[in-house]
Amino acid sequence: MTPDISGRYRTAAFSASPGPSSLSIRNRRRGPVLVVLSIVVGTLGWSGTVLTLPAAMILPLLWAKSPSRLVAAAVSGGYFLAASRGLPQGVATFYATDLWPGLLLWVMASACFITVHALLWTQHPGKGRLVRYLAAAVLMGVPPFGITGWAHPMTAAGVLFPGWGWCGLVATAASIAMMTSRNWPAAVIAMGGFWLWSAATWTEPSLPDGWKGVDLELGQSLGRESSLEHHRGQIATVRARAAEGSRFIVLPESALGFWTPTVARLWQEGLRGSDITVIAGAAVIEAAGYDNVMVAISADEARVLYRERMPVPVSMWQPWRAWTGQSGGARAHLFANPVVELDGAMIAPLICYEQLILWPALQSMLHFPDIVIATGNGWWTAGTSIVAIQQASAIAWAKLFNRPLVTAFNT
Structure with missing residues (x-):
C-alpha cells in the first residue's frame, strides 16, 4: 500500500508544482496581438479619409482587453504613434532636414497620451474601468494634456451621428465607454450599424451661399x-x-x-x-x-x-x-x-x-x-x-x- 500512497503523493505534488498556466500563456500572446491591432486602428482611423474615423473607437476595447498596465501603455503608444506617423517627417521638412524638433514633439505628445492611459488602466472590469477610460478621454481633450491630444476617438462622432450635435457627442462618449465593458460586442454591432448607415448616406458639409x-x-x-x-x-x-x-x-x-x-x-x-x-x-x-x-x-x-x-x-x-x-x-x-x-x-x-x-x-x-x-x-x-x-x-x-x-x- 505504501508505494501506492507515495505514488499518489508524488502525482499530487507533480500536478501542484509551479509552471506556466494556460491563462498566463494566453496573456503573453494577447499583448503583441493587441499592440499590432492598435497600430492598425491608428493607421486606418487617421488615414485622412473622414469615413474611416470611427475605426479609432476600437482603441478603448484594446485598452480594456490589455492583460497588464505595460500592455495598456504599449497599446496606447502603438495607436498614437501610428495615428501621428507623419509628424517627424513634416517637421523635418519645416526645419530643413532637422529631425529633432519633430521627434521631440512626437515623443512629448506620445508620452502624455501613454502616461494618461497607462495610469488610468485597471485590470478590474466594471463601472470603474468605464469611468477611468472616460476620464482619460476628458484629460486628452482639454488642456494641459489636450494640447497634444491628437487622434481623439471622439472626433468620430461627426461620422457616426451627423447632425446630432451635442446628443451625438454624448452618444459617442457612451459608445466608447461601452467598449470597455462586458457589453462591448453590442457596442461594436451598434457602432457598426451607424457607421454603415452614415457611409451609405454620406454627403459633404454644405458651402454657405456667397x-x-x-x-x-x-x-x-x-x-x-x-x-x-x-x-x-x-x-x-x-x-x-x-x-x-x-x-x-x-x-x-x-x-x-x-x-x-x-x-x-x-x-x-x-x-x-x-x-x-x-x-x-x-x-x-x-x-x-x-x-x-x-x-x-x-x-x-x-x-x-x-x-x-x-x-x-x-x-x-x-x-x-x-x-x-x-x-x-x-x-x-x-x-x-x-x-x-x-x-x-x-x-x-x-x-x-x-x-x-x-x-x-x-x-x-x-x-x-x-x-x-x-x-x-x-x-x-x-x-x-x-x-x-x-x-x-x-x-x-x-x-x-x-x-x-x-x-x-x-x-
Missing part, C-alpha cells in the same frame, strides 16, 4: 514672399473667384505674411469698387512674440478677426521663452475668441493645429456658430497625410453640428 475657399499651391513661399507683385497676384486671384459669384473669399493660413498698415492699405485699395470681403491668414508681430491670426479685409475696413488659440507646440508656440525672459514664438490664446462676428454671421475659426485637437472645435460649438472656417498652411506636410487628417477632422465637426464649412489650405 462664400468660397481658395486652395493654393505656393509651397513654402506663402507667408514668406512679401513683394508687391505677390500681393497683387493674390488680389487678382480673389477678384477672379469673386467674379464667379462669391462675396466672401477665404485664403489659407499665412496667406498675407506679416500684417502691417501698408499691407492693409494695399489690399483695401485692391478691393476698391467691390463688395468683396477677404478672410486670410497673417502674422501680427509684437514685442513679446507674434499672433497667428485671421484678418478680414474689405474696401472699407481691415481688421484682425481672430487670434489663434493653439499654435503648433515647439515649432510655433514656445512658452519656455517667456519663462526664461526671452521673446519670440507664437502666443497661445487658449480659450479666447471661440467665435467671431462678420457681417452678422457668427464664425467658428479653426487654424491648422486647432483642427487636430478636441477643445477648440467644441468650445466654438458652445456658441452656436453659423459657419465653420478651417484654414492651414501645409506645405511642410508633403508626403504625409497631415493636411488630409486636418480636413477630415474639420468635416467631422461641421457634420456633427450640421454647420456649413469653408476650407482653404496651401500645399
Whole structure:
C-alpha cells in the first residue's frame, strides 16, 4: 500500500508544482496581438479619409482587453504613434532636414497620451474601468494634456451621428465607454450599424451661399514672399473667384505674411469698387512674440478677426521663452475668441493645429456658430497625410453640428 500512497503523493505534488498556466500563456500572446491591432486602428482611423474615423473607437476595447498596465501603455503608444506617423517627417521638412524638433514633439505628445492611459488602466472590469477610460478621454481633450491630444476617438462622432450635435457627442462618449465593458460586442454591432448607415448616406458639409475657399499651391513661399507683385497676384486671384459669384473669399493660413498698415492699405485699395470681403491668414508681430491670426479685409475696413488659440507646440508656440525672459514664438490664446462676428454671421475659426485637437472645435460649438472656417498652411506636410487628417477632422465637426464649412489650405 505504501508505494501506492507515495505514488499518489508524488502525482499530487507533480500536478501542484509551479509552471506556466494556460491563462498566463494566453496573456503573453494577447499583448503583441493587441499592440499590432492598435497600430492598425491608428493607421486606418487617421488615414485622412473622414469615413474611416470611427475605426479609432476600437482603441478603448484594446485598452480594456490589455492583460497588464505595460500592455495598456504599449497599446496606447502603438495607436498614437501610428495615428501621428507623419509628424517627424513634416517637421523635418519645416526645419530643413532637422529631425529633432519633430521627434521631440512626437515623443512629448506620445508620452502624455501613454502616461494618461497607462495610469488610468485597471485590470478590474466594471463601472470603474468605464469611468477611468472616460476620464482619460476628458484629460486628452482639454488642456494641459489636450494640447497634444491628437487622434481623439471622439472626433468620430461627426461620422457616426451627423447632425446630432451635442446628443451625438454624448452618444459617442457612451459608445466608447461601452467598449470597455462586458457589453462591448453590442457596442461594436451598434457602432457598426451607424457607421454603415452614415457611409451609405454620406454627403459633404454644405458651402454657405456667397462664400468660397481658395486652395493654393505656393509651397513654402506663402507667408514668406512679401513683394508687391505677390500681393497683387493674390488680389487678382480673389477678384477672379469673386467674379464667379462669391462675396466672401477665404485664403489659407499665412496667406498675407506679416500684417502691417501698408499691407492693409494695399489690399483695401485692391478691393476698391467691390463688395468683396477677404478672410486670410497673417502674422501680427509684437514685442513679446507674434499672433497667428485671421484678418478680414474689405474696401472699407481691415481688421484682425481672430487670434489663434493653439499654435503648433515647439515649432510655433514656445512658452519656455517667456519663462526664461526671452521673446519670440507664437502666443497661445487658449480659450479666447471661440467665435467671431462678420457681417452678422457668427464664425467658428479653426487654424491648422486647432483642427487636430478636441477643445477648440467644441468650445466654438458652445456658441452656436453659423459657419465653420478651417484654414492651414501645409506645405511642410508633403508626403504625409497631415493636411488630409486636418480636413477630415474639420468635416467631422461641421457634420456633427450640421454647420456649413469653408476650407482653404496651401500645399
